[in-house]
Amino acid sequence: MGAIxxxxxxxxxxxxxxxxxxxxxxxxxxxxxxxxxxxxxxxYDKFCHAMGIPDVYGSQAAFFENFLFDAKDNSSVVSSxxxxxxxxxxLRDEISSESLSYIHLAIDQMQAARTSKERLLxxxxxxxxxxxxxxxxxxxxxSEVCRNLMKCGRYVERMDLYVRLRFSHAxxxxxxxxxxxxxxxxxxxxQEEKLDYIGECIVTEEALNENRQKALSCLAQLFS
Amino acid sequence: xRKVKFSYSMELQFSQPVWQHSFSLLAFPLRLPxxxxxxxxxxxxxxxxxxxxxxxxxxxxxxxxxDAPHTxxxxxxxxxxxxxxxxxxxxxxLPFYRYPSAACRMTVPxxxxxQQYPAVQNGILQQAIELMQGLHQQFRYETGSxxxxxxxxxxxAQGCGVCQDYAQILITLCRAQGIAARYIxxxxxxxxxxxxxxxVYDNGLWHGLDPTQNKLVDDGYLKLAQGRDCLDCRLNxxxxxxxxxQKQRVYVNLEEx
Amino acid sequence: MFELVxxxxxxxxxxxxxxxxFGIYKNNEFHEQLFPFDTIPRVIPADEFxxxxxxxxxxxxxxxxxxxxIYSEKKILKDGIVPEEFVYSSSGYLPQCEGIVPPAGxxxxxxxxxxxxxxTGEWYILEDNLRIPSGASYPLIARELTRRVCPDxxxxxxxxxxxxxxxxxxxxxxxxxxxxxxxILTPGRYNAAFFEHSYLAEKTDSILAMPQxxxxxxxxxxxxxxxxxxxxxxxxxxxxxxxxLDPLTFLPESVIGVPHxxxxxxxxxVAIMNTPGNGVADDxxxxxxxxxxxxxxxxxxxxxxxxxxxxxxxxxxxxxxxxNLEKLVIKDVAEAGGYGVIFGRDLNAExxxxxxxxxxxxxxxxxxxxxxxxxDLTTMENGAAVERKADLRAFVLTGKTTKVWASxxxxxxxxxxxxxxxxxxxxxxxxxxxxxx
Numbered sequence: 001m002g003a004i005x006x007x008x009x010x011x012x013x014x015x016x017x018x019x020x021x022x023x024x025x026x027x028x029x030x031x032x033x034x035x036x037x038x039x040x041x042x043x044y045d046k047f048c049h050a051m052g053i054p055d056v057y058g059s060q061a062a063f064f065e066n067f068l069f070d071a072k073d074n075s076s077v078v079s080s081x082x083x084x085x086x087x088x089x090x091l092r093d094e095i096s097s098e099s100l101s102y103i104h105l106a107i108d109q110m111q112a113a114r115t116s117k118e119r120l121l122x123x124x125x126x127x128x129x130x131x132x133x134x135x136x137x138x139x140x141x142x143s144e145v146c147r148n149l150m151k152c153g154r155y156v157e158r159m160d161l162y163v164r165l166r167f168s169h170a171x172x173x174x175x176x177x178x179x180x181x182x183x184x185x186x187x188x189x190x191q192e193e194k195l196d197y198i199g200e201c202i203v204t205e206e207a208l209n210e211n212r213q214k215a216l217s218c219l220a221q222l223f224s
Numbered sequence: 225x226r227k228v229k230f231s232y233s234m235e236l237q238f239s240q241p242v243w244q245h246s247f248s249l250l251a252f253p254l255r256l257p258x259x260x261x262x263x264x265x266x267x268x269x270x271x272x273x274x275x276x277x278x279x280x281x282x283x284x285x286x287x288x289x290x291d292a293p294h295t296x297x298x299x300x301x302x303x304x305x306x307x308x309x310x311x312x313x314x315x316x317x318l319p320f321y322r323y324p325s326a327a328c329r330m331t332v333p334x335x336x337x338x339q340q341y342p343a344v345q346n347g348i349l350q351q352a353i354e355l356m357q358g359l360h361q362q363f364r365y366e367t368g369s370x371x372x373x374x375x376x377x378x379x380x381a382q383g384c385g386v387c388q389d390y391a392q393i394l395i396t397l398c399r400a401q402g403i404a405a406r407y408i409x410x411x412x413x414x415x416x417x418x419x420x421x422x423x424v425y426d427n428g429l430w431h432g433l434d435p436t437q438n439k440l441v442d443d444g445y446l447k448l449a450q451g452r453d454c455l456d457c458r459l460n461x462x463x464x465x466x467x468x469x470q471k472q473r474v475y476v477n478l479e480e481x
Numbered sequence: 482m483f484e485l486v487x488x489x490x491x492x493x494x495x496x497x498x499x500x501x502x503f504g505i506y507k508n509n510e511f512h513e514q515l516f517p518f519d520t521i522p523r524v525i526p527a528d529e530f531x532x533x534x535x536x537x538x539x540x541x542x543x544x545x546x547x548x549x550x551i552y553s554e555k556k557i558l559k560d561g562i563v564p565e566e567f568v569y570s571s572s573g574y575l576p577q578c579e580g581i582v583p584p585a586g587x588x589x590x591x592x593x594x595x596x597x598x599x600x601t602g603e604w605y606i607l608e609d610n611l612r613i614p615s616g617a618s619y620p621l622i623a624r625e626l627t628r629r630v631c632p633d634x635x636x637x638x639x640x641x642x643x644x645x646x647x648x649x650x651x652x653x654x655x656x657x658x659x660x661x662x663x664x665i666l667t668p669g670r671y672n673a674a675f676f677e678h679s680y681l682a683e684k685t686d687s688i689l690a691m692p693q694x695x696x697x698x699x700x701x702x703x704x705x706x707x708x709x710x711x712x713x714x715x716x717x718x719x720x721x722x723x724x725x726l727d728p729l730t731f732l733p734e735s736v737i738g739v740p741h742x743x744x745x746x747x748x749x750x751v752a753i754m755n756t757p758g759n760g761v762a763d764d765x766x767x768x769x770x771x772x773x774x775x776x777x778x779x780x781x782x783x784x785x786x787x788x789x790x791x792x793x794x795x796x797x798x799x800x801x802x803x804x805n806l807e808k809l810v811i812k813d814v815a816e817a818g819g820y821g822v823i824f825g826r827d828l829n830a831e832x833x834x835x836x837x838x839x840x841x842x843x844x845x846x847x848x849x850x851x852x853x854x855x856x857d858l859t860t861m862e863n864g865a866a867v868e869r870k871a872d873l874r875a876f877v878l879t880g881k882t883t884k885v886w887a888s889x890x891x892x893x894x895x896x897x898x899x900x901x902x903x904x905x906x907x908x909x910x911x912x913x914x915x916x917x918x
Contacts, residue, residue, distance in 0.1 A: 005704065086670075092683055097680065275700050275748075280577055280580055287744050319558070320569045320576045452576065463728050463729065
């Protein structure tokens with residue numbers, strides 16, 4: 001019926017951010033985990049630092065377990081997934097029961113991964129569900145505003161994590177263009193000059209390497 | 225008949241700005257055959273309009289809202305009235321006035337008190353007067369000993385209260401004997417606070433009794449609101465957003481012209 | 482239909498996937514749990530449903546007539562059919578609603594009528610729920626999911642489709658819409674029935690709103706839109722109790738209501754469904770008088786029976802109750818949700834005497850009923866078929882006309898001894914099949 005309250009618009013934006021956060025941190029987790037196959041010891045504390053989250057894990061083993069599954073750790077993947085659910089469950093009428101069901105599936109799958117013998121494969125299924133979720137929202141959320149707000153949230157989160165976690169310059173650039181294209185369609189008030197400045201910060205690979213912190217702080221102030 | 229001048233003001237001070245403030249005001253003189261109103265005016269600060277409706281008890285309710293942050297709220301009204309009890313007209317009585325309401329429920333001590341007064345013998349009004357006299361003897365006036373949420377039973381148990389408590393206890397006693405009774409919020413001669421009293425229904429007419437002063441209502445009483453108990457007659461109601469402490473100041477004046 | 486049993490695991494997986502849960506509070510903490518679903522449905526043959534349908538429409542029409550009368554002329558009281566104290570002592574009666582005529586004159590738009598089938602096959606009305614009856618969403622989604630798992634069963638059995646509930650509800654909302662958007666008002670995410678609120682919003686294409694999303698200006702309700710363009714609200718299907726609806730009219734301490742909502746409603750600018758004040762007609766005491774209402778307002782004989790009920794406030798009934806307490810069920814009029822229900826046969830001599838004293842002291846607080854020996858329904862428990870008590874909540878919708886949804890919520894007790902089948906007391910549910918021939 002077309003009307004969206006302020007609270008719902010926030011929930012849409014954060015639903016986009018949290019689902020992206022789960023997806024991208026799982027991707028990064030996979031890469032980091034893969035390094036342990038050759039190295040045994042990896043610098044997980046550097047990962048925490050880059051993510052901007054406190055290193056509360058104490059050991060590599062604890063990190064690889066708790067960063068995924070510790071619901072009491074606000075930085076964990078499962079916590080982000082719970083936050084995604086909190087925002088999704090109140091949006092059933094906007095995103096549809098079908099879309100919401102993929103979040104339920106992802107949560108149950110996350111549980112299953114915890115005790116699985118092939119953990120990475122089970123986590124891959126979590127990511128599959130998130131892809132299905134986004135596809136479902138694209139098809140079933142009738143409101144364009146809803147889709148725009150969710151995507152805007154997704155791309156803000158993606159930019160943030162890609163820059164932090166040193167994804168390739170090409171990927172960062174692609175995320176930036178997606179964000180640029182989407183943000184204007186949301187009706188949200190944002191600071192155009194900050195957005196432009198982020199563009200300058202990432203214009204070349206050299207610029208990106210020099211300006212990561214500047215780009216991140218501009219991104220954090222985009223809506224202030 | 226008496227010609228009177230009345231005024232009422234209610235001021236709210238908020239310790240912090242409040243916003244999205246919705247309010248309902250009941251402080252308008254009732255328009256009745258025995259209470260003819262002339263030259264009435266009201267004002268609000270900050271300035272805003274009011275929507276008027278009648279509630280089920282016959283009161284006029286003025287509703288409004290301020291969305292912008294504010295720390296001050298003032299409602300004022302004044303006017304002239306001709307008061308004459310002899311001009312009351314018969315009117316129907318809504319049946320719920322014969323039944324307990326939230327603030328007027330029977331308790332064991334009230335039941336025991338009532339045993340001294342066998343059921344209605346010499347007519348309803350006379351019975352109500354006797355109950356009023358009995359209550360007045362037993363109950364003590366004490367400012368500040370009760371609050372707006374004190375029920376008849378609570379007040380009776382502690383043995384003292386203010387006009388609201390006298391009224392609610394008398395209402396509870398009357399209803400327990402099958403007498404329809406209602407709560408009145410209004411003004412009496414002099415300046416200061418609002419007053420509360422009781423009306424009982426007998427033979428088509430509502431009769432006013434003032435248990436605080438132990439007397440029948442005469443042409444020196446101006447009615448603002450009526451209802452089952454003080455909860456129906458809250459003269460100002462409001463809800464707002466903000467973490468403010470509110471201070472309320474009410475001033476009323478009724479004088480003969 | 483028993484072939485469904487072997488698909489239980491698959492169906493439950495589907496229910497989990499769609500988050501078919503209800504919330505409960507344990508030690509003040511909110512938990513959501515799956516509502517246990519039993520795959521074996523209750524089956525109602527076509528002719529039996531036709532009979533129930535007629536009886537339910539009749540009953541709900543009489544209840545609507547009663548509500549309209551109570552809040553206006555009160556003829557039924559004046560004619561002495563219902564003692565007035567039953568109305569005015571009821572906590573569901575709201576004097577604030579006196580004289581208000583709701584849009585299209587409808588009071589109970591969604592009525593949840595609870596029935597049981599006795600061992601003899603006869604149906605009895607157990608209670609009427611005219612405030613915010615919940616539960617329709619469960620059989621609605623269960624049907625959808627079961628059809629996916631075992632399509633053949635539905636092909637062979639010729640079952641009336643129940644997936645039109647959203648459409649029926651939407652029609653019901655539109656029948657009273659005062660010009661504006663449709664809103665389902667939920668107290669919030671942590672309400673026991675939040676799943677249902679959000680699911681019905683989706684199925685009726687309505688906006689799911691929290692109280693703070695709505696505001697009233699000049700006696701018109703608006704939905705606060707994020708783009709600053711307020712949308713006028715024409716109908717509110719509210720899932721918030723009367724006393725919390727509007728803090729300026731009802732409980733002043735309510736923080737979840739919409740201030741001035743009752744003003745807008747009184748001004749005729751918005752429909753509230755169900756209408757505030759309906760509680761006066763679904764009181765356990767008023768129940769006794771519903772067959773009399775049917776005769777009084779419709780001039781018809783009641784089609785569906787009440788369970789034989791006694792009111793201790795009548796001397797004759799009191800004598801019977803005191804004499805036969807061991808075989809009766811006693812209900813506290815003020816309690817809901819399966820609480821305050823006491824079976825005489827469970828009481829020892831001492832408690833029995835206490836109960837009798839209590840009844841003599843507060844005769845109006847209780848009603849007593851003959852125990853109906855329910856027809857048990859087969860239910861699966863840990864892989865074995867067992868017999869369990871079950872009731873049926875029928876959903877009756879009143880818009881332009883009164884219609885009965887060709888399904889319903891069948892709740893069963895998981896305790897073989899218990900006659901109480903309330904979901905808040907740990908029961909499960911079944912789908913209800915109405916056969917088309």
